[in-house]
Amino acid sequence: MIRDNLVAFLNSLGSEDLKFILEKVGDERPETARPCGGLGPSSGKRRGSKAPCPAKTFEVPADVKHLDQMQLHAITESFRTWFTSTKSLPHKRARGRIWLLYLLIRYGAIKLGEALAVDDREDFEFAKSAVLVRGEHAREVSLPKEVFKEIRRLLEDPMNASLRGEIFKLDQGFVRRKFYERADACGIPRELINPRVIRHSRAIELLREGMPLAVVQSILGHQNVSLTAQYMNFTEQDISRIVNYYILKETEMKTSARNSFTGKVTAIRTGNILAEVEVTTPSGLKIISVITHDSMASLGIKAGLLVTATVKAPWVILVKEDMKLKTSARNKFCGKIVKVNTGEISAEVVVELPDGTKVCSLVTDESVKQLDLKVGDEICALIKAFSVILNVE
Incomplete structure (x- = not known):
């Protein structure tokens, strides 16, 4: 039924x-x-x-x-x-x-x-x-x-x-x-x-x-x-979420975050204060978020839950593979630059990953010049786990 x-x-x-x-x-x-x-x-x-x-x-x-x-x-x-x-x-x-x-x-x-x-x-x-x-x-x-x-x-x-x-x-x-x-x-x-x-x-x-x-x-x-x-086999939870997406169309959450990854929680690792949550998108892309236990409880985070991970563009760091950079960032996504919009002070760089996902980074115009960023370049986007915000409808 x-x-x-x-x-x-x-x-x-x-x-x-x-x-x-x-x-x-x-x-x-x-x-x-x-x-x-x-x-x-x-x-x-x-x-x-x-x-x-x-x-x-x-x-x-x-x-x-x-x-x-x-x-x-x-x-x-x-x-x-x-x-x-x-x-x-x-x-x-x-x-x-x-x-x-x-x-x-x-x-x-x-x-x-x-x-x-x-x-x-x-x-x-x-x-x-x-x-x-x-x-x-x-x-x-x-x-x-x-x-x-x-x-x-x-x-x-x-x-x-x-x-x-x-x-x-x-x-x-x-x-x-x-x-x-x-x-x-x-x-x-x-x-x-x-x-x-x-x-x-x-x-x-x-x-x-x-x-x-x-x-x-x-x-x-x-x-x-x-x-x-x-x-197709939809769980009641899946049905509820799909219907909610439709009903809430006119009141869609407004956010300044340019990067959004929707997927299911596939792993949770807990510590004394913080919890590490792994979200896997339908394409297999994995993004790690670190949140507090209180946040995990209030959001009802658990394995299998459908969530949206968002990251503000200024929090996305761009590096070229040949820089041999060691970093503590848990999330590293490599792809090609498909757009570079430069301004007087800042620049918007859009990176397309192999699965078609686009990641937007906001950097200074000086960074664009120093890294010689241009459309078609191979580039990696780094995101710290603490910069990944989890949203649940």
């Missing part, structure tokens, strides 16, 4: 409302902060090459078998290496068919039977980077452009000329055996490397990207949104 009510609530929101909630909960990549595989929207860097996997505000029910991001990356690389490693043309052609099939299932969340029914001559919309899925739940599924380029390249490869119209016509048993072989090569349980589990994993990945339930439902070809909602 709780989940059904939440599903109805989320689907009733407009795009701006969804955007607001996702930004407040944390617009970051999930769990491992690793690529989601060698191809697709989860490869490379944010806004250009690596799209992040935003807000992970739900847990996956224990009875839903799925692969995490590290496993998805491993299995994708295993298939790619297996395909590209052979020099024999017949083997390359045969392996290429499996590689193509894997890409459809991995990035299109298509059922095995649906993938085997794809007509490589008629069912690909090259202008849209989409594949037409026929059958009981006919639909058009968009694929990441990089994935579609790989599919098109292989379809148009001369080695497959004699197979056109039959490339995906393979025996299900044979396909499953090849998937199991890749599972063994990766050291992943066979029960997790089958088309159904990979399809589930893609659905979860899209939901964690912030894609609305109704859209994921359409991609999967589910008859109703409740089937898609099976991948």
Whole structure:
């Protein structure tokens, strides 16, 4: 009942409302902060090459078998290496068919039977980077452009000329055996490397990207949104927080802090007077805050609690890696400078981390000159744990 009510609530929101909630909960990549595989929207860097996997505000029910991001990356690389490693043309052609099939299932969340029914001559919309899925739940599924380029390249490869119209016509048993072989090569349980589990994993990945339930439902070809909602398990606390974010939209906390990290408390270490709190964002970024026991008690800080860690821009220290600087700062985040705004006395420097998170530092204009800071430079942002303020809604 709780989940059904939440599903109805989320689907009733407009795009701006969804955007607001996702930004407040944390617009970051999930769990491992690793690529989601060698191809697709989860490869490379944010806004250009690596799209992040935003807000992970739900847990996956224990009875839903799925692969995490590290496993998805491993299995994708295993298939790619297996395909590209052979020099024999017949083997390359045969392996290429499996590689193509894997890409459809991995990035299109298509059922095995649906993938085997794809007509490589008629069912690909090259202008849209989409594949037409026929059958009981006919639909058009968009694929990441990089994935579609790989599919098109292989379809148009001369080695497959004699197979056109039959490339995906393979025996299900044979396909499953090849998937199991890749599972063994990766050291992943066979029960997790089958088309159904990979399809589930893609659905979860899209939901964690912030894609609305109704859209994921359409991609999967589910008859109703409740089937898609099976991948998400919200605790009552999670539901309360999401709803509160929405209700409190107009009274959002005003703060002069430019840096905000939303995540869950993953570790707490206590001393006689102070406590060290570790917050992990959905992308895997960890930030340490040191607070008093009284503050921890008044905020109700405990493992698993969703919090927002904020840091004022003047408290962010910038250093270049080649400075070999030793520091007591517990938080060190390295990335590239994407913006430098200089004034008469102060300057604002924005650093983008590999997962797309941006950290803003306010320094003097003299510091900018002395460090020769400019857009594109590699830089590290240092933040003392005592400078990290924890906020709980």
